Amino acid sequence: MPDDRCRILFDHASDGHLIVLDGVVVDCNQAAVDLIGCASRDDVLKLHPAVLSPERQPDGRLSLEKSKEMDAAAHANGFHRFEWIHQTVDGEPLPVMVTLNSIQIDGKQGLIAVWHDLREIKQREGELRDANAKMKQDLEAAALVQASLLPTVLPEIEGVTCAWAFLPCDELAGDILNVFLLDPKHLCFYVLDVSGHGVASSLLSVTASHFLSPDRKTSLLRRSGSSEDSHHAGPSEIAHQLNQQFQSRGSGGVQFLTLFCGILDLETLDLRYACAAHPGAVRLAPDGTTTLLEHPGLPIGVVSHAEYQEEVITLGKGDRIFVFSDGIPEARSPSGDFYGSERLVERITGTHGGELSRSVDGLVDDVQAWCAPESPQDDISVLAIEIAP
Numbered sequence: 301m302p303d304d305r306c307r308i309l310f311d312h313a314s315d316g317h318l319i320v321l322d323g324v325v326v327d328c329n330q331a332a333v334d335l336i337g338c339a340s341r342d343d344v345l346k347l348h349p350a351v352l353s354p355e356r357q358p359d360g361r362l363s364l365e366k367s368k369e370m371d372a373a374a375h376a377n378g379f380h381r382f383e384w385i386h387q388t389v390d391g392e393p394l395p396v397m398v399t400l401n402s403i404q405i406d407g408k409q410g411l412i413a414v415w416h417d418l419r420e421i422k423q424r425e426g427e428l429r430d431a432n433a434k435m436k437q438d439l440e441a442a443a444l445v446q447a448s449l450l451p452t453v454l455p456e457i458e459g460v461t462c463a464w465a466f467l468p469c470d471e472l473a474g475d476i477l478n479v480f481l482l483d484p485k486h487l488c489f490y491v492l493d494v495s496g497h498g499v500a501s502s503l504l505s506v507t508a509s510h511f512l513s514p515d516r517k518t519s520l521l522r523r524s525g526s527s528e529d530s531h532h533a534g535p536s537e538i539a540h541q542l543n544q545q546f547q548s549r550g551s552g553g554v555q556f557l558t559l560f561c562g563i564l565d566l567e568t569l570d571l572r573y574a575c576a577a578h579p580g581a582v583r584l585a586p587d588g589t590t591t592l593l594e595h596p597g598l599p600i601g602v603v604s605h606a607e608y609q610e611e612v613i614t615l616g617k618g619d620r621i622f623v624f625s626d627g628i629p630e631a632r633s634p635s636g637d638f639y640g641s642e643r644l645v646e647r648i649t650g651t652h653g654g655e656l657s658r659s660v661d662g663l664v665d666d667v668q669a670w671c672a673p674e675s676p677q678d679d680i681s682v683l684a685i686e687i688a689p
Contacts, residue, residue, distance in 0.1 A: 343389075384396055401414070465682045469678055474505050474557075486564065490560060493625040512538070520538055521538060535562060535573050560573065560581055573613075582624075618688075622663075
């Protein structure tokens with residue numbers, strides 16, 4: 301290089317620099333010597349460029365063939381930048397970001413190749429991929445645990461049919477639901493929705509479901525001070541106890557849950573229910589008319605002294621009850637429109653007379669179609685109960 305200042309910059313650059321004329325390395329700096337693993341600059345100049353790359357690049361193409369395309373691009377555009385796998389004299393892979401600059405020296409067309417070492421970056425990327433893979437495995441395992449808490453076996457009750465659908469928007473859901481016999485005369489069911497998404501919401505929903513399990517000593521389904529299964533708590537008492545159990549603590553933001561809980565007397569068909577800031581259930585009568593079972597109530601986990609009102613209705617033959625999370629009415633189309641409660645009721649009414657499970661699945665399918673081509677951005681839960689006509 302004629303200019304001493306340019307020579308200083310070339311020799312002391314932290315990235316490897318090589319000058320190639322007519323396919324031969326004619327000069328390089330110390331950084332290139334160190335990258336390649338040679339003892340001196342003269343050792344590098346003795347090497348044919350072909351030995352500085354493995355036979356094939358990660359995409360499967362021959363290095364010799366692909367390098368010609370890179371050189372041609374640099375000559376055509378003045379420079380060309382790309383990732384490349386070179387190798388040291390010991391055959392160790394050497395991932396670099398290559399910048400080829402087209403030059404003219406003594407009337408000859410050549411290239412200055414600048415190699416920026418990517419080994420540390422690639423190592424970190426590999427570690428990140430491994431960590432992501434491990435996290436994905438953990439999330440999938442947690443999702444299986446969460447799925448195991450759903451009612452895989454529905455209660456077999458003469459004259460009563462149950463159906464449900466559960467569609468999480470991520471691996472883990474903030475929704476959870478269940479339906480089970482409290483005793484031979486009472487059917488309990490609930491849909492629960494924790495604010496937010498992800499691991500924290502899922503952990504809270506799973507924990508809440510444990511407290512609502514009839515098989516656990518810590519179950520909130522038992523009336524306070526009673527150990528007899530027949531002395532179960534009512535829906536409003538269940539909501540109250542759950543609220544006492546899950547008051548928000550700490551400075552990490554308020555996390556709360558909504559709940560619709562019902563207990564059906566299988567002899568009288570009286571349905572007692574309580575709603576804690578959850579969307580109201582829909583009652584579909586045999587003649588196709590609908591009623592919204594909706595009553596005000598604070599979310600669980602926000603105010604310790606919250607009161608929850610209990611309502612009672614008597615179901616008739618052919619009546620259906622649909623309980624769902626807000627992931628259905630608040631589902632958005634690509635244009636941003638909500639699915640909405642009116643459309644939800646219309647869809648439920650339109651399934652009047654059909655099989656209950658098909659009505660539930662059809663509602664979920666309709667919501668997915670509403671959001672298409674995107675997926676719903678919130679968890680979707682539906683639980684339905686039908687009294688035989």
